[in-house]
Amino acid sequence: MGKNKQVLLMGLLVAGLLGISKAQNRYWIKFANKTGTPHSIANPSTFLSNKAITRRTNAGISVNSSDLPVNPTYVAQIENVPNVTVLYASKWLNGVVASITNTAALNTINSFGFVSSSNKVNRIKKQEKDLRLTPLPENPVNRTSAVGFNYGSSLTQAQQLNLPCLHAAGFKGQGMTIAVLDNGFSNANLNPVFDSLRLQAGILGTYDFVNMESNVYNDGAHGAMVFSTLAGNSPGNLIGTAPYAKYWLFTTEDDNAETISEEYNWVRGAEFADSVGADILTTSLGYFTFDGGLNNHVTADLTGRIAPMSIASNMAARKGMVVVNAAGNSGGGMTTIGVPADADSIIAVGAIDSNGNRAGFSSVGPTADGRIKPDLAAMGQGAIVCLNNGGFASANGTSFSCPILAGAIACFWQKNQSLNSFMVVNALKANASQTNNPDNLLGWGVPNMCSAVGLPEYDKIKKVNFRLLPNPTNGKVQIELIQAFDTETQVQVFNPLGSLIQTAVIKAGQISVPLDLEFERNGLYFVNASNPQLHYTLKLIKN
Numbered sequence: 001m002g003k004n005k006q007v008l009l010m011g012l013l014v015a016g017l018l019g020i021s022k023a024q025n026r027y028w029i030k031f032a033n034k035t036g037t038p039h040s041i042a043n044p045s046t047f048l049s050n051k052a053i054t055r056r057t058n059a060g061i062s063v064n065s066s067d068l069p070v071n072p073t074y075v076a077q078i079e080n081v082p083n084v085t086v087l088y089a090s091k092w093l094n095g096v097v098a099s100i101t102n103t104a105a106l107n108t109i110n111s112f113g114f115v116s117s118s119n120k121v122n123r124i125k126k127q128e129k130d131l132r133l134t135p136l137p138e139n140p141v142n143r144t145s146a147v148g149f150n151y152g153s154s155l156t157q158a159q160q161l162n163l164p165c166l167h168a169a170g171f172k173g174q175g176m177t178i179a180v181l182d183n184g185f186s187n188a189n190l191n192p193v194f195d196s197l198r199l200q201a202g203i204l205g206t207y208d209f210v211n212m213e214s215n216v217y218n219d220g221a222h223g224a225m226v227f228s229t230l231a232g233n234s235p236g237n238l239i240g241t242a243p244y245a246k247y248w249l250f251t252t253e254d255d256n257a258e259t260i261s262e263e264y265n266w267v268r269g270a271e272f273a274d275s276v277g278a279d280i281l282t283t284s285l286g287y288f289t290f291d292g293g294l295n296n297h298v299t300a301d302l303t304g305r306i307a308p309m310s311i312a313s314n315m316a317a318r319k320g321m322v323v324v325n326a327a328g329n330s331g332g333g334m335t336t337i338g339v340p341a342d343a344d345s346i347i348a349v350g351a352i353d354s355n356g357n358r359a360g361f362s363s364v365g366p367t368a369d370g371r372i373k374p375d376l377a378a379m380g381q382g383a384i385v386c387l388n389n390g391g392f393a394s395a396n397g398t399s400f401s402c403p404i405l406a407g408a409i410a411c412f413w414q415k416n417q418s419l420n421s422f423m424v425v426n427a428l429k430a431n432a433s434q435t436n437n438p439d440n441l442l443g444w445g446v447p448n449m450c451s452a453v454g455l456p457e458y459d460k461i462k463k464v465n466f467r468l469l470p471n472p473t474n475g476k477v478q479i480e481l482i483q484a485f486d487t488e489t490q491v492q493v494f495n496p497l498g499s500l501i502q503t504a505v506i507k508a509g510q511i512s513v514p515l516d517l518e519f520e521r522n523g524l525y526f527v528n529a530s531n532p533q534l535h536y537t538l539k540l541i542k543n
Helices: 003-017 050-059 072-079 103-111 152-159 164-168 192-199 221-231 261-275 308-318 398-415 421-430 456-463
Strands: 026-031 084-090 095-100 115-120 133-135 177-182 203-208 246-251 280-283 322-326 347-352 376-379 381-386 392-396 466-469 476-481 489-494 500-506 512-516 523-531 534-542
Touching: 072 084, 072 095, 084 261, 095 103, 095 261, 103 115, 152 164, 152 376, 152 381, 152 398, 164 398, 177 221, 177 261, 177 398, 192 221, 221 246, 221 381, 221 398, 246 261, 261 280, 261 308, 280 398, 308 322, 322 398, 322 421, 347 398, 376 381, 376 398, 381 398, 392 398, 398 421, 421 534, 466 534, 476 500, 476 523, 489 512, 500 512
Parallel strands: 177 246, 177 280, 203 246, 280 322, 322 347, 347 376
Antiparallel strands: 026 095, 026 115, 084 095, 133 392, 381 392, 466 476, 476 512, 489 500, 489 523, 523 534
């Protein structure tokens, strides 16, 4: 992406948000349509960066109406209502979050024909949560991997993923863009652990969606520690899993409140990350209940299709990004995951300790509709992080297993650029520690970043790939092989519960066959293509 385009997109974001004060009464206003938008699917360069467009093209994903910005006329009409301030818009969910100070203004908005619904998403003051840490000695530890880097105490969290071999081969995240969405990144602009990142201009941009400002460095100890597991570079203390990647830093979590407003903050951040071409979204946040009980989720909601953040997480994945989210720290033996870990197209990350055993606090599945969660796991008990004062500590939480894995995925994807996002996820699950017996404690387990490259299935992805066009689909989809075979190719379509719902055959000498899912419900499906030379499964999304 060119520098001017990047600046333009950030400028448009800031211009739309500057001068807006915090509001005590926020509402989500959903629009009925996008009729009249000045943008066109045929000309996506007006609302997507070149990198975002290329990502879609490489993954066979079409630009669709969800990519279009909301109708600015609708926004202007709401903005013109007295006692109303529009805070920001969501194109994926098609609506705005607005500050509304009286009932008359809300009634006026609800009378507009283009408004389909409105829901309160208040901000309520509360105390910041405590975070338990164990400070490490100040003297660096010489723990050099067999392939060179002095990871210090962070060696274990890298070795568990078999990541050092990728680092040694030169794959440290170069060319990959990661968006980190958290509660802020306190002192990350000064902390020495990020010195090398700053020297290589590794932070592409920042925005605080809570306070409507560009500064994300004035609060957020949690986000700063999360960021250190990705981008930190302090030999003998901590080497992040993707120290040479590029980063966007977004504040979406409000430490002074726990309301559904934070989910909408995240949605806006994810949309912006998509528009500027992020490859990976990593988020160590999760939601279930809120202050005052307003908009609480319940276990039955955990289908990935109800909570705003879960819907948007799936949307982000369907735009070709790998979306990584902490599974949660509620432990227990019943479903304890939250939102958006329930989303079907993302990687929800559980936590293990230094011995590879599941951490007792790591949240468990399944989802309300019976899908396995979490998806994968990484070290989250005793993870090494950098504090915002430059010291180092051992910390617990899926908050840390999530970014540790996200950075490793960036290095894996950097090496295997021919894969799209769904292929990346499939390749890692196919060579994880529990690939043959996934469960609701650690999902498919801990992925092996280097061994995954040698999988027979992986080689076939490169040599004999098949595609699903379009993906996502509204119902009609074409199964297309890259080359014809001299034998039949069997095609099977499974729903998320593993039930076979449809079959088809690509005849010998042919390369494609149509499928019709028009009467199937929206959501995630798995399409398997197999013959004596090919056996692989891809995800298909029906909107």
